[in-house]
Amino acid sequence: MIKRIWWIVLATILLQSFAAFMVSAGKNSTKVTPVPAKPLPPCQGQKCSQPLTPSKFSSASFKETHSDGESFNYTVKRGDTFSSVCSRAGVESAECFRVAQSLAHSRYRLERLKEGEKLVFYTDKAKIVKMERELSPAKTLIVQRKGGTFAFRIDTAPVFESGKVATGTIHTSFSQAAKENGIPFPVIDRYVDLFGGRIEFSRDLRRGDRFIVLYTEKATQDGRVVGWGDIVAAGLRRGSKLMAVVRYKCGDGKYRFFDEEGRYAEKAFLRYPVKFTRISSIFSSARFHPVLRRRRRHNGVDFAAPVGTPVRSVADGIVRFAGYKGGAGKMVRISHGEIYATEYFHLSRIEPGIRRGVRVKRGQVIGRVGQTGLATGPHLHFGFFKKGVYVDPLKVKLPIVVEGKPFRMPQSTLKKVLDLLDKMMS
Numbered sequence: 001m002i003k004r005i006w007w008i009v010l011a012t013i014l015l016q017s018f019a020a021f022m023v024s025a026g027k028n029s030t031k032v033t034p035v036p037a038k039p040l041p042p043c044q045g046q047k048c049s050q051p052l053t054p055s056k057f058s059s060a061s062f063k064e065t066h067s068d069g070e071s072f073n074y075t076v077k078r079g080d081t082f083s084s085v086c087s088r089a090g091v092e093s094a095e096c097f098r099v100a101q102s103l104a105h106s107r108y109r110l111e112r113l114k115e116g117e118k119l120v121f122y123t124d125k126a127k128i129v130k131m132e133r134e135l136s137p138a139k140t141l142i143v144q145r146k147g148g149t150f151a152f153r154i155d156t157a158p159v160f161e162s163g164k165v166a167t168g169t170i171h172t173s174f175s176q177a178a179k180e181n182g183i184p185f186p187v188i189d190r191y192v193d194l195f196g197g198r199i200e201f202s203r204d205l206r207r208g209d210r211f212i213v214l215y216t217e218k219a220t221q222d223g224r225v226v227g228w229g230d231i232v233a234a235g236l237r238r239g240s241k242l243m244a245v246v247r248y249k250c251g252d253g254k255y256r257f258f259d260e261e262g263r264y265a266e267k268a269f270l271r272y273p274v275k276f277t278r279i280s281s282i283f284s285s286a287r288f289h290p291v292l293r294r295r296r297r298h299n300g301v302d303f304a305a306p307v308g309t310p311v312r313s314v315a316d317g318i319v320r321f322a323g324y325k326g327g328a329g330k331m332v333r334i335s336h337g338e339i340y341a342t343e344y345f346h347l348s349r350i351e352p353g354i355r356r357g358v359r360v361k362r363g364q365v366i367g368r369v370g371q372t373g374l375a376t377g378p379h380l381h382f383g384f385f386k387k388g389v390y391v392d393p394l395k396v397k398l399p400i401v402v403e404g405k406p407f408r409m410p411q412s413t414l415k416k417v418l419d420l421l422d423k424m425m426s
Contacts, residue, residue, distance in 0.1 A: 070124070076117040082110040089121040095128045099143055102150040108133070108141050137224035157220045161229060167212045167425055174201055174211065187215050189275045190231050194245045194257060196271030197398045199236075202279050210237045210425045230255075235421035246417050250407045258409040260418055267398040269336070270314040270362060273303070273344060273382050274369065280304035280379055283392035299390040300343075300383035307348050307378045309369040313360045314342055322354050322366075328381070329373025332366050342393075345381035346372050 072089040086096035100110045122130040128150075133141040138159050143152045168181040178188045191213055192201060199205070216229030236243045244260040259265040281302035317336040324330050330347040332354060348370025360366060371378045384393040 070122070072121040072123065074119050074121075076113045076115055076119065078115050080113055080115075082113060085113070085119060086121075089123065090126055091121060091123060091128055092126045095126070099128055099131060099150050102143060102152055106152070108135075108152070136226065138220050138226045159218050159220060159226050161216050161218055163214065163232070164217050165212070165214045165424070167210065170205055170209045170211070171207055174205055177211070178213075183213060184217075184228055186228055187213060187231065190215075191234055192272065192275075193270055194231065194234065194265060195236060195243065197265075197267035197269070197400075198243065198259075199238075200271070200394045202394075204238075206238065209239075211235065212421055212425050233417060233421060235418075235425060237422070237425055242418065242422055244418055244421055246409065246414065248409050248413075252407075256407070258414065260414075262409040262411055262414050264400045264407075267400055268315055268362070269340070269398040270312060271394070271398065273312050273314050273342075274305050274309055274380055275312075277303045277305040277309065279394075283390075283394065300345075300381050301393050303369075303380045303382060305369045305378065305380060307368070307370055309380075310365045311344055311347065311367045311369060311380055313362065313364050313366050315340070315362045317342075317360055319354055319356055319358045319360060319366075322350050322356060324372070327374035329375065330367070330370065331373075334360060334366075339387055341385040343381075343383040343385075345383070346370055346375045346379060348372065348378075 074085055074088060076085065082100060083093070083096055086093070086099075103109050118134040120132040121128060122132075127145075128143075129145055131143040133143075135141055135154075138157045140155045140157075141152060142155055143150050166178075166181045166183050168177045168183075170177045174192075175188060178191070183191075191211075195201075211234070213234040214232045216232065218226045218228060220226065230247060231245070233246045234244065242260060245257045245265045247255055247257055249255050257265040279301060281298060283298060283301055313334055315334075315336045317334040319332060320335050320341070321331070321333040328343075328345040330350055331343060331345045332347070332350060333341065333343040335341045344367060346369075347367040350367045351365055354360070354366050369378055369380050375381075382393055384391055384396055386396060
């Protein structure tokens, strides 16, 4: 009840950010009256079926009688093919072939099914009347008989947004505490990016520090989560100091994040080139090299991560080198204006299109973590230059994002938000 009241007040204060929300009662987390988001294009020229219910795509396999005939509900297992699933459903092989052919020239081909995918067959005397394939919680592929052939369409269910709030106390690490409090990974990553320009999460946080995050969740009417919106407000209390970020609509109509002083909070650079990982080696003037077996300068930070983990450019820039280079293995070097440059070593692959002279954006995936060059295990070596000199990527002061005319968040509005965040963490 208390959280609900705080959401109402915060929604009033940040009315421009919550224009689509009307707050309703919630027990463990704040809920808002669902407001449909813009749906995907509806099916064309045919009547769409009703939005799917959870029972249609159950995790169990079973048959039942239905108005469209007998139905067979199935969850794809490792090694399954569309042909083998058809056989389990009691469908003739010729029928299976015709359904596959109807999708042969679309993006929904059936040659390769993913483990965990859910299919529903509606049959009549071993012939398919209709087949449904869940593409996402809000998107379903419908293949339906039309005389002697089959036609397909995509049905979409309405998506609704609701407000969520989570608070927690750090005991071992922020990521662990956030996961224990049920915060989704994309929201955790966004939180780290927003605060990463001012703190280093692996060494600046202490046991007992508190955090809060308010964000939006997108789900179908029956509660299946589709995704998450941006963070609305977030706080981090280290001892007696409250750090915060608040999303606010500026005079030019754009939403921006502001810190507890009312200044732009979002940095031009991301602090971390990989998401949700750990630091295995820090910037050092005399690190013992595990391959060369001697001490040498370590001009960067190593992030341990599984092979294939996406590597992001930490800022807008121009690729100056992309290829294989000695002990660095597959690497990418990017310049960010005249002052800054970054480099990324030991990649398992460089993304298609990433080559010398190409412009990249902040957060764009440029490669994948690997173990090429002089590396004892899969990791990313991240180097950061300032005016041609290597600096510690975890300590360098990052420039802020400035777009157009500078704008400050009104102090009266900001103070009310900060007071609420502080009380909600108490």
